Amino acid sequence: MAFIGSPAASDTLHAAHGAKEDLFASLLHHVQDSHELDTPFGHIVLPQLPSFxxxxxxxxxxxxxxxxxxxxxxxxxxxxxGIVARRNARRDVPRGFGNLLEVLIVFVRDEIVIPNMGTAGVKYLPYLLTTFFYILLMNLLGLIPYGASSTGNVNVTAGLAIIAFVMIQAAAIRAQGLKHYLAHLTGGVHWVLWPIMIPIEILGLFTKPFALCIRLFANMTGGHIVLVSLIGLIFIFKSYIIAIAPASFVVAINFLELFVAVLQAYIFTMLTSLFMGLGMQAEGHEAAEGHGH
Amino acid sequence: MLDINPGLILWTVITFLIVLAILRFAAWKPLVGALTAREDKIRASLQDAQEAQQQARALLEENRKQLALAEEQSQRILKEGRAMAERLKTEILEKADASARHAITQAQEEIQREKEAALIQLRSEVADLAILAAGKILDANLDTAKQRALVDAVIRDINKG
Structure with a gap:
């Protein structure tokens, strides 16, 4: 979201003051993906590569x-x-940012991975750490001027969910063995019911990552749309007095977004870890249906 | 925003996998490794400290026991020494007493013996003297028979006295 302090944004907003639809179209432009990039140094047109x-x-x-x-x-x-890893390797006790990063790593390991997957889950720690920090950083980039949240794009969260899907299945197959994993897809019912059960179970495999994808995308986009709408109020009323209210709301919502950015990174990682953990225990499948956020 | 763009999905997957591959070796391995090493070290140090404390406590207990033992031993030695001294004292005293008594008895016996000898000697001396004196007197005025009776009478008197 690059609208605060962005001259390009206010230009388009001034131009669009006539019709509300135009206004919101241009406001949403900042949430949407585009082939252009606004920077403090000007407008960059990004290269269009050939499709295949x-x-x-x-x-x-x-x-x-x-x-x-x-x-x-x-x-x-x-x-x-990389810098922190090198710096922490030189010290017995990490300080400053290295300490913060280590606290987060310990949090992911002790509060997410081990409770959900047990000590066997520690081998998936690099994947889950990368998921957590990458999503967190993408979320936070949307909160700085000229920045954008890639996680506010459903394709990006879909890509992350596809990887999560692969990891969940891989963890389950590795822990149970392929035969046991396939047997699990029948739901343990009489073979007559298999034509019904197997599609349902397979659908169940996809709903979890799908929910991950939509949850992250919707949370990030939703917050940005709230911000865009509040900013839009200023341009609708065109009054400095009234602008105070939306502006103060925007500040408050920005703090909320800061929290949401961390929370959603945590939830994505936690649920991925939970689903992997459920797949790693043979009897865990049914319990997975009861989740919700 | 909501429109499906497979290219972006692919970019996401590719980028994520590259980031994962790099971070796995450049960041997570050293970071988590250092973390676990530190945790192990702390755990080991704590255990060491606990063991040391236990050892110290055991040592202290041992020391206290030794001290108590030494105290008891010294008390016993002291008591024994005192008893021995007491016994020796009575023994020596008894011995001294006995020897003193023995010496007194001996001296008394000696005195008795000396006295008797002296008496016997004195008696014969006196008899001789008396006879001599009587002889001298009677030489002048008495016959032998009269003298004899007189002397016997004198001896009887001496014996009585």
């Missing part, structure tokens, strides 16, 4: 705004953790 078709699906590999922030988050994450 595989299995009847056309993949448009263009570098969009969200791809850029995907990479910005990745680069920041690698840089920060």
């Amino acid at each position: 078709t595989a299995g009847g699906i056309t993949f448009d590999m263009s570098i969009t705004k969200h791809v850029v922030f995907l990479w910005v988050a990745a680069a920041l994450l690698i840089l920060l953790t």
Whole structure:
């Protein structure tokens, strides 16, 4: 979300003051993916790469705004953790940012992985740590000026959910063995009911990551739309006096968004870990249906 | 925002996998490794400290026991010494007493013996003297028979006295 203090944003808003639809279309523009990038140094048109078709699906590999922030988050994450890892290796007791990072790592390990997956889950710790920190960083990037939350795009969360899906199945197969895993898909009912049970069970496998995908996307987009709407009020009323109210709300919502950014990263990681843990225990399948956030 | 863009999904997956591959070795391995190493170290140190404390406590207990034992021993030695001294004292006293008594008896016996000897000697001396004196007197005025009776009478008197 790059609207606070963005000259480009206010320009478009001024231009769109006529019709409300136009206003909201241009406001939503800042939440949506685009082939352009607003920076403090000007407007950048991102390259459009050729698309390719595989299995009847056309993949448009263009570098969009969200791809850029995907990479910005990745680069920041690698840089920060790399520096901290090197710094912490030199010290017996980490300090400052290294300490913060270590606290978060311990939190993911002791509060997410071990309660949900047991000590056997520690081998999946790198995946879950990467998920947590990557999502957290992408969420937070949406809160700085000129930034954007890649996680506010359903395709990005879908990509993360696909990886989560693969990891959940892999963890289950590795822990139970392929035969046991497939037997589990029948739900343990009489073979006559298999034509009903097996599709339901398979559907059940997909609903969990699907829920992960939608939850993260909706939370990040929702918060940004609230912010956009509050900012939009200023341009609808066009009054400095009235602007005070939306502006103060925006500040408050921004703090809420800061919390949501951390919370959603935690929830995504926690649920992925929970689903992996359920798959790792043979009898855990039914309990998984009762989750909700 | 909501429109499906398979290209973006693919980018996400690719980026995530690359990030995972890099972080796994560049960040998580050293970070988690250092963390676990530190935790192990702390756990080991705590255990060491606890063991040391236990050892110290055992040592203290041992010391206290030794001290009590030594105290008891010294008390016993003291008591024994005192008893022995007491016994020796009575023994020596008894011995001294006995020897003193023995010496007194001996001295008394000696005195008695000396006295008797002296008496016997005195008696014969006196008899001789008396005879001599009587002889001298009677030489002048008495016959032997009269003298004899007189002397016997004198001896009887002496014996009585």
